Amino acid sequence: MDFGLYGSRASVGLPVIFLGCLIAFLLGPAGSSAAGQTYPNTVEFWGGVAGWSGENAQGFENGPSTGATFLFHVGIPVQVGLDIAFARMDSDQIVGEVDEFSASAAARYRLTLIPGFRPFLGLRGGYTRLSADYSDFRFEQNGSMIGGNAGLEIPLGSRVMLVATAEAMHYTYRDTTIFLEDIPIPSTGGSAWRYWGRLGLAFRWGH
Secondary structure: OOOOOOOOOHHHHHHHHHHHHHHHHHHOOOOOOOOOOOOOEEEEEEEEEEEEEOHHHOOEOOEEEEEEEEEEEEEOOEEEEEEEEEEEEEEOOOOOEEEEEEEEEEEEEEOOOOOOOEEEEEEEEEEEEEEEEEOOEEEEEEEEEEEEEEEEEEEOOOOEEEEEEEEEEEEEEOOEEEEEOOEEEEEOOEEEEEEEEEEEEEEEEOO
């Protein structure tokens, strides 16, 4: 079997989103009435669809994804931070679903600093894990990914933005062992392209 097969269930993303909302609530109110406040940091909660492309990824269907992105100001047009993502998909290689968990460093560069629509380019790279856990089948496969994205920030107010992002990532997975009714079966690693379409709300905070 190719690298083919997803870390924690997509529903695990709900506590992360809740925690992110709590952080934004606690940090955001400070200085909200100050004149000239720019709120340079953002926390974004998003949902979308992710799919695969490549010989090693044959048999996977597009599936839902969710996550949060935390970005911190390091220069006038630049932010860096952390992206946490959960995704799920069906596979014709098993009876059931495969999950993905990823944690990656993220950077975003805004192409314009004027009010209104704000296009941006970004980079992301880090850790990814695929897994499934059923009574007669289980596996876990670790790997790495790197890629870029482009998107658009649409302000909905002084501290809230609608964010649309399209992303292409290259994934590489290591060899692993699949357990079929507790019988170990070696599985070869491989690589493939992963495409994400995301739509989310971003909340700005900080000084």
